[in-house]
Amino acid sequence: MTWFPRDQWYVAAYGSEIAHDLFSRTVCGEPILFWRTREGTVTAMPDRCVHRRFPLSQAPSRLVDDQVVCGYHGFTYDATGKCVAVPGQTRVPRTARLLPYPVVEQDSFVWVFIGDPAGADASRIARAPWLVDPAYTTVCGMEPLQARYELLVDNLLDLSHETYLHGGYIGTPEVASTPITTEVDEDAGIVYVSRHMDDAECPPFYSKSTGLQGRIARWQDIEYTPPCLYKLHSRIAPVGSVPRADGTDPDAFHVEVVYAITPETETSTHDFWAVARDFALGDEEVSAFLADSNRTVVLQDVVALNVLEKVIATEPEGYQELSINIDTGGLAARRMLSRLRGKS
Amino acid sequence: MTTSTGRIFRIHWVPGTDRLHATCHCAAEREFEDPVELWDWLLAHPEGHTP
Numbered sequence: 113m114t115w116f117p118r119d120q121w122y123v124a125a126y127g128s129e130i131a132h133d134l135f136s137r138t139v140c141g142e143p144i145l146f147w148r149t150r151e152g153t154v155t156a157m158p159d160r161c162v163h164r165r166f167p168l169s170q171a172p173s174r175l176v177d178d179q180v181v182c183g184y185h186g187f188t189y190d191a192t193g194k195c196v197a198v199p200g201q202t203r204v205p206r207t208a209r210l211l212p213y214p215v216v217e218q219d220s221f222v223w224v225f226i227g228d229p230a231g232a233d234a235s236r237i238a239r240a241p242w243l244v245d246p247a248y249t250t251v252c253g254m255e256p257l258q259a260r261y262e263l264l265v266d267n268l269l270d271l272s273h274e275t276y277l278h279g280g281y282i283g284t285p286e287v288a289s290t291p292i293t294t295e296v297d298e299d300a301g302i303v304y305v306s307r308h309m310d311d312a313e314c315p316p317f318y319s320k321s322t323g324l325q326g327r328i329a330r331w332q333d334i335e336y337t338p339p340c341l342y343k344l345h346s347r348i349a350p351v352g353s354v355p356r357a358d359g360t361d362p363d364a365f366h367v368e369v370v371y372a373i374t375p376e377t378e379t380s381t382h383d384f385w386a387v388a389r390d391f392a393l394g395d396e397e398v399s400a401f402l403a404d405s406n407r408t409v410v411l412q413d414v415v416a417l418n419v420l421e422k423v424i425a426t427e428p429e430g431y432q433e434l435s436i437n438i439d440t441g442g443l444a445a446r447r448m449l450s451r452l453r454g455k456s
Numbered sequence: 457m458t459t460s461t462g463r464i465f466r467i468h469w470v471p472g473t474d475r476l477h478a479t480c481h482c483a484a485e486r487e488f489e490d491p492v493e494l495w496d497w498l499l500a501h502p503e504g505h506t507p
Contacts, residue, residue: 291469299462440491
């Protein structure tokens, strides 16, 4: 068993991060080299020269057209990972090859498959279509987390912590005090957690962005597809407003909060976050407010989880934590992750 | 919530109480005060899941 689920798709970057330039990011302990070819596709291959392991993203390694030249001895690889030149001799050893990672650019993310490439079925990648939908305006970012990815999963599956950790931003008393409903789809591999607050205080995150004042209906519907993609369907509306029978919901504001939880190492995580809204489209002031507020909230989590990681690192073996009703969804996610790791 | 017709575990927080009501995909139901015990029971399916 590995410390993370193998044979899975993970978000390695936003597509906007990858240009015609060398870019490196470690995913599940594997340093990966990316660049966007002149045709516009994203390549992904190990960020280590097969010769003496020099990182190909490290200067003076460089990209020449669509070939990367190792900055140590000049081994040269094309966009498929094939070595096309070595120094001082015409024969390129047969084993001089970087095995490319399956890569898919979708919903603004660059996904890579970590595991046996034969199992890389792109149709299994969970979707977040709002992030590229012109009917939504999206702000996004990524924060490095010095904590194991499971701590971020715990954090996001139990939003009652908003009341205490994120007061003044997204937390109000009703979040912690409203019971949740949990469902697990064993066949699809999805954990759902719902908290519908029908008469709640409106936190600044939503009052300032939507203009709604006073009490609101606030629905939080979580959909987590382990290991990587987490979606929070957030619905904000005047008290008493519910979606219509035909599925339309004209009185409500909808925010799709998307996280990609990508392990970097056993004790560090790439915390990708995005906030897509179906109101104030293109309004740069609202975008700046939501981006700043959500980043602040994410950084509050980062500080807390970084501390937790240190606590775990120094605690004695066999520490028994306590779980209560609010943890029902988080426990389901842990179990699903454990099962995926067991298959690795 | 899901509209899937696959194997679904459902856990509802019983209104006005601290209890959790678990329903297995086999339709077995049981109430719990502890989510850890709840998951142990659900995942033991079909053991102890008499209708």
